[in-house]
Amino acid sequence: MARDTGRPPRHPHPTNAVDGVVHGVVLQAETVTGGIHHHWTPVAATPGPRGTPSPRQLPSPPASFTGRRRELDLLTGALDRPGGTAVVSVIGGxxxxxxxxxxxHWAHRHLDRFPDGQLFADLRGFDPSGEPLSPTAVVCGFLHALGVPSSEIPAEPDARVGLYRTLTAGRRLLVVLDNAADAAQVAPLLPGGSSSVVLVTSRYHLAGLVVANGAGRVELDALTDAESRELLTRHLGAERVAREPRAVDELVDRCSGLPLALSIASARALDNPDFPLRAVVGELADEQTRLDGLDGGDDATSVRAVFSWSYRRLAPGAARLFRLLGLHPGPDLQVHAAACLADVPVHEVRPVLRELCRAHLVAERSPDRFSSHDLLRAYAAELVLGVDGEAERRSATTRVLDYYLHCADLADALLPTARSGPPVTPGRRPRSAPALSAAADASEWFTTERANLVAAAELASAQGLLVHAWQLPYRLSRYFWLRADHETLLGVTEAGLAAATRLGDDDGRFAMLFNRGVALQQGGRPEQALSSLREALEVARTTGDPEQRARAVGTTADALQALGRNGEAEAHYREAIRLSRAAGARWAEANAHHNSGLSRWEAARHADAERSLRRALRLYRELGDRCGETRCRADLALLLLEVGEHGAALRNARAALTTAAGMASPYYRGMAHDRLAVVLHRLDLPGAVEHWEEALALFSELDAPEAERVRARLARTRR
Structure with a gap:
C-alpha cells in the first residue's frame, strides 16, 4: 500500500484502505501477510486539512479603496447561492x-471564509506584453502551489485539469482569476466540488460562464461624485481636499468617476505638494488633450494605454464604429443613429454594438440606447482623428446631422400646435429612423434626444455645416416653446442666426430672428425682443413674404404691449390681422386676435376682449392647434370670471384642462391646472388645492418660474 495523506496515520497499525489525496499509482492487495513498514513524509510545511499546502497567493489589498458598497454586498451575497458547483462571480467593467x-478588497475582508488558501492568477487577457496565458500554464502554476512536484504534473492538458479539480474538491478555496480574456480561458481553471469561490475579473461579459456555470455578474460603472471625492481624500488627505473645494469638484468632473483617472491625477498632485490642485485641473481642461494629463508615465498608469488594450482586441468593424462614436455630438445614441454613423443598416450595426458592449467600451443603458464613459469617448475621438481620413470623418458627421435633422422634422410635425415656415432639407435621408406616429411619441423623442440635438446644433456650427446649424434650432424651437425652455431656445437660436447670416439665407435669418424675439419676449426681456422682431420684420419686407410679415407684425405687437405701449400695440394687432387674412395665414391671424383680446382686457374693454378671444378660439380649433386652444380657453375663463359669468368661466377652464390633458406638453397641462384652480378657488368650490398641486409638480419638473407663483398660491390657501 502506498499513500500520502500529508499527516501521520490516525491508527496505531496500518489498514488495508486508501484515503486522502493520492499522487501516482496505488496498488492495493487483497490479503496482506507478514510485516508491513509504513513510510510517511509530509508534502509541505504548511499543510491544509487534506494534506496539501494552503497557498496564500493574493496580492496586497489596495490602500485607497473606497465606495462600491452595493457591489461588495453582491459578492458577499453570492456566497449563499445554492448549487452543486463552485460559486463563480464575474466582475466586469x-x-x-x-x-x-x-x-x-473583498477577498482580504473575507479570508476567514477560505481556510484552505487562496489562488491568484493574472490571465493577461488584456495586456500589452503579449498573448493571454494559456489555461494549461495557469493550472500548472496552481498545481505547484498545491504541493504537486513538477515530476508528477501530467503533460496532457485534460489530465492536468483533472488533477487540479481532484486536489481542490472538498476544499474551501478562493480562486481569483484576474484579467480574463474569455470564458474558454476560465473554464478549465474552475475548481472541483462546490465549496470553493471563484472571482473572475474581465473587460468582457463572459456570458459563457453565466450560461454554463451559473456565474453571477457584478458590473462596475463609474464612481459617484461622492465616492470620487472620498477617493481623492484618501489619496490627498482631508486638509488638502478641503482647502480647494472648487478644484476638487472640477477634478471629479474631468475624471468622470474613473478610479484609475482619479488615482493618476492624485499622484500628479502628490508629486507636486506645493502646487495648487487647480494646476492639476488645468492640465485636464481641454477635452482634446485630457488623456495626456492622465498619463503616469507607463502603460499601467496611462488611461490611454489601458483603453488601448481593449480596442486592439476588437474586430475591424467594431473598431471602426468605436472610432466613429468619437464624432457623435451627444452623450448617448440610439441604434438608428449608430447605423447612420457607420452607414450600414440597423440589422448590421446591432451585432457590432453588442461586441462593443461585451468589451465594456459602450453600455446599453436601455433597449437600443447606448453610451460610453466620457473618457472612452475622448479616446475614441483621438482615434478617429488619427486613423480615419478627413473625408470619412466629414461624411460620418454629415450623416449623423442629417439623421437628427430628419427625425426632428418628423417629430416637430406631430407636436400639438400649428407650424409654418420654410421646409428643412437634410442632405441625405437616413437609412432608418425611429417610428413616430403621435404627439406623445414626438415629445418623448425630443425629451430623450434633447442633449444630442443641442450638441448636434453646436457641432454643425463648429464644423461650418451652416444649413444644419440653423435648421436644427428651427426644428427644435416649438418643442422648447411648449416646455417654456426659453434659455435653451435662445442659446441655440443665436448660433442658428449666425449660421443663417453667414449662409445668406433670408428664410433662415427670418426664422432665427423671429424665434429669438419670441424667446426673449417669453423670457421677460421685451426691449430686446422688440429689437429682434423688428429685424425679422425688415427681412420679411425684403423678401416680400406676406405670412412672414404678418407673423412679425403680430409678435412685435406683443412686445409693445409688454412695454406698456398699448396704442402702438393695438395698431400693430390690427395690421397683423389684415395682413394675415390677405396672406391666408390663419395661425398668425388667430394669434393676433388672441393677444389683441388680452390687450383689450387689460384696457378694461371686456366685451371687445371676449369677442377677440372667441374669434381666436374658433380659428385655433379649425386649425387643430390644441396648444392655442388650451391657452385661449384658459384666458377666456379668467376673463369670464372677472365679468361675473361664473358658469361659463368654469366650463372653459375645465375644457382647457381636457384639451391639455391629451397633449404632450407638461407646461400647458400645468397652466390648465393652475387656471382651473384659480376659478375653483374664486368660486369657493372644492378641488383648487389638488389642481394647484398638479400644476406645481408639472412646473417644477420643467424648472419653470411659474412654480414659485403656484407655490405661493398654495401657501396662502392653506393658511
Whole structure:
C-alpha cells in the first residue's frame, strides 16, 4: 500500500484502505501477510486539512479603496447561492474601472471564509506584453502551489485539469482569476466540488460562464461624485481636499468617476505638494488633450494605454464604429443613429454594438440606447482623428446631422400646435429612423434626444455645416416653446442666426430672428425682443413674404404691449390681422386676435376682449392647434370670471384642462391646472388645492418660474 495523506496515520497499525489525496499509482492487495513498514513524509510545511499546502497567493489589498458598497454586498451575497458547483462571480467593467481593486478588497475582508488558501492568477487577457496565458500554464502554476512536484504534473492538458479539480474538491478555496480574456480561458481553471469561490475579473461579459456555470455578474460603472471625492481624500488627505473645494469638484468632473483617472491625477498632485490642485485641473481642461494629463508615465498608469488594450482586441468593424462614436455630438445614441454613423443598416450595426458592449467600451443603458464613459469617448475621438481620413470623418458627421435633422422634422410635425415656415432639407435621408406616429411619441423623442440635438446644433456650427446649424434650432424651437425652455431656445437660436447670416439665407435669418424675439419676449426681456422682431420684420419686407410679415407684425405687437405701449400695440394687432387674412395665414391671424383680446382686457374693454378671444378660439380649433386652444380657453375663463359669468368661466377652464390633458406638453397641462384652480378657488368650490398641486409638480419638473407663483398660491390657501 502506498499513500500520502500529508499527516501521520490516525491508527496505531496500518489498514488495508486508501484515503486522502493520492499522487501516482496505488496498488492495493487483497490479503496482506507478514510485516508491513509504513513510510510517511509530509508534502509541505504548511499543510491544509487534506494534506496539501494552503497557498496564500493574493496580492496586497489596495490602500485607497473606497465606495462600491452595493457591489461588495453582491459578492458577499453570492456566497449563499445554492448549487452543486463552485460559486463563480464575474466582475466586469471598462479598463481602469477598479475591477481588480474591488476583488482584492473583498477577498482580504473575507479570508476567514477560505481556510484552505487562496489562488491568484493574472490571465493577461488584456495586456500589452503579449498573448493571454494559456489555461494549461495557469493550472500548472496552481498545481505547484498545491504541493504537486513538477515530476508528477501530467503533460496532457485534460489530465492536468483533472488533477487540479481532484486536489481542490472538498476544499474551501478562493480562486481569483484576474484579467480574463474569455470564458474558454476560465473554464478549465474552475475548481472541483462546490465549496470553493471563484472571482473572475474581465473587460468582457463572459456570458459563457453565466450560461454554463451559473456565474453571477457584478458590473462596475463609474464612481459617484461622492465616492470620487472620498477617493481623492484618501489619496490627498482631508486638509488638502478641503482647502480647494472648487478644484476638487472640477477634478471629479474631468475624471468622470474613473478610479484609475482619479488615482493618476492624485499622484500628479502628490508629486507636486506645493502646487495648487487647480494646476492639476488645468492640465485636464481641454477635452482634446485630457488623456495626456492622465498619463503616469507607463502603460499601467496611462488611461490611454489601458483603453488601448481593449480596442486592439476588437474586430475591424467594431473598431471602426468605436472610432466613429468619437464624432457623435451627444452623450448617448440610439441604434438608428449608430447605423447612420457607420452607414450600414440597423440589422448590421446591432451585432457590432453588442461586441462593443461585451468589451465594456459602450453600455446599453436601455433597449437600443447606448453610451460610453466620457473618457472612452475622448479616446475614441483621438482615434478617429488619427486613423480615419478627413473625408470619412466629414461624411460620418454629415450623416449623423442629417439623421437628427430628419427625425426632428418628423417629430416637430406631430407636436400639438400649428407650424409654418420654410421646409428643412437634410442632405441625405437616413437609412432608418425611429417610428413616430403621435404627439406623445414626438415629445418623448425630443425629451430623450434633447442633449444630442443641442450638441448636434453646436457641432454643425463648429464644423461650418451652416444649413444644419440653423435648421436644427428651427426644428427644435416649438418643442422648447411648449416646455417654456426659453434659455435653451435662445442659446441655440443665436448660433442658428449666425449660421443663417453667414449662409445668406433670408428664410433662415427670418426664422432665427423671429424665434429669438419670441424667446426673449417669453423670457421677460421685451426691449430686446422688440429689437429682434423688428429685424425679422425688415427681412420679411425684403423678401416680400406676406405670412412672414404678418407673423412679425403680430409678435412685435406683443412686445409693445409688454412695454406698456398699448396704442402702438393695438395698431400693430390690427395690421397683423389684415395682413394675415390677405396672406391666408390663419395661425398668425388667430394669434393676433388672441393677444389683441388680452390687450383689450387689460384696457378694461371686456366685451371687445371676449369677442377677440372667441374669434381666436374658433380659428385655433379649425386649425387643430390644441396648444392655442388650451391657452385661449384658459384666458377666456379668467376673463369670464372677472365679468361675473361664473358658469361659463368654469366650463372653459375645465375644457382647457381636457384639451391639455391629451397633449404632450407638461407646461400647458400645468397652466390648465393652475387656471382651473384659480376659478375653483374664486368660486369657493372644492378641488383648487389638488389642481394647484398638479400644476406645481408639472412646473417644477420643467424648472419653470411659474412654480414659485403656484407655490405661493398654495401657501396662502392653506393658511
Amino acid at each position: 471598462a479598463g481602469g474601472m477598479g475591477k481588480t481593486w474591488l476583488t482584492l
